[in-house]
Amino acid sequence: MSQTQRYVFEGSQQGFATTRLEDLLNWAKKYSLFQYPFVTACCAMEFMALASPRFDMARFGAEAPRFSPRQSDLLWVVGTISQRQAPILKTVYDQMADPKYVLAFGTCASCGGFYDNYTTLAGIDKVVPVDVYVPGCPPRPESVIDGLLLLQDKIQRGDRTPGIVKPRTDPHQVAKALAEHSPLVPLRTSKS
């Protein structure tokens, strides 16, 4: 358990909190990720699902799309990037103002996917640095949300090394698998 205590100031209360300027800035950055959607292929469908109310990207302060790279912080590369598009992607990235982040949405953007041929860029990291890779073809909205939270976490920590979203596991399935492999751990059922 963390020993950190959290204080919440209500509107009528007065007080102060100390922090570092860097942390404050990072805190502000991570909740105002204006996005530039560079959407090229079928992953766009999942991206729409993510942006719409059911999964609701707006909860994380990342909902405002800006169709100018100069006003955006987060470049979503959603879909396959062909060699012919690579210079455009590079230009868009170069036009973005710092601080800027890149999220590779789906397998094609991450590594080229199954397009192993003359026409496809095998991963956007060949051209622009990537902060978070979200695997999946297409990724589930939950894993994209994981990716977004991972990115926010990395922004808060000031960490620019690339991160990959891990697959989610179903706790029930894990318990079941454990029970099958070791008879000493009984599967918890509703009766017990």
Add this chain to the structure above:
Amino acid sequence: MSKRVLDRLNQVFGDAILETHSQHGDDTAVVEASRWREVARFLRDDERCAMNHFIDLTAVDYSDRREPRYEVVLHIRSLEKLHRVRLKARIGEPPSIDSLAEVWAGANWFERECFDMFGVDFVGHPNLRRILLYPEFVGHPLRKDYPAQMTQPLVEYRPEAIGKLPPFSEHEGMPFGRQTHDRAAAHVNALGFTDE
């Protein structure tokens, strides 16, 4: 039935029709390449054929199987008579054949694609340049002698980009390989496309 179209072609053009066959409802005529446009125009204008619907045009590279190397394949249909035939023409190296863009307007972009992918020169085409790939691209990727995994990047890759595992060199596709990579790599090495 589309066989009537083949009969009519045989009757009118005789020697220019090298062979015909009908299989699984597809009727095919192999045409002398020098009379390609003439046959196409006849099929469009003849009252009994009336092939007014251009469907598809592409090419096949038979480099490792037979001479002449290329085969241009045309699919056309008649919306009035409801029949459909496939025409083929065999052409050697360098591939060159008459353009059908003036016979069917739809052939225009298909011939550009065919030029892009196979390098077939369509004589008389109004605007024969690449349609899918970029102008800087060297070679024609669907030819059998184009290395299957060679890419031609337009922007320089970042030096810190994640490296490739052997046998792949930097300008090639994904770090994990297709099953035939040994054969493909040998082919690439033989052509001298390898990366130092």
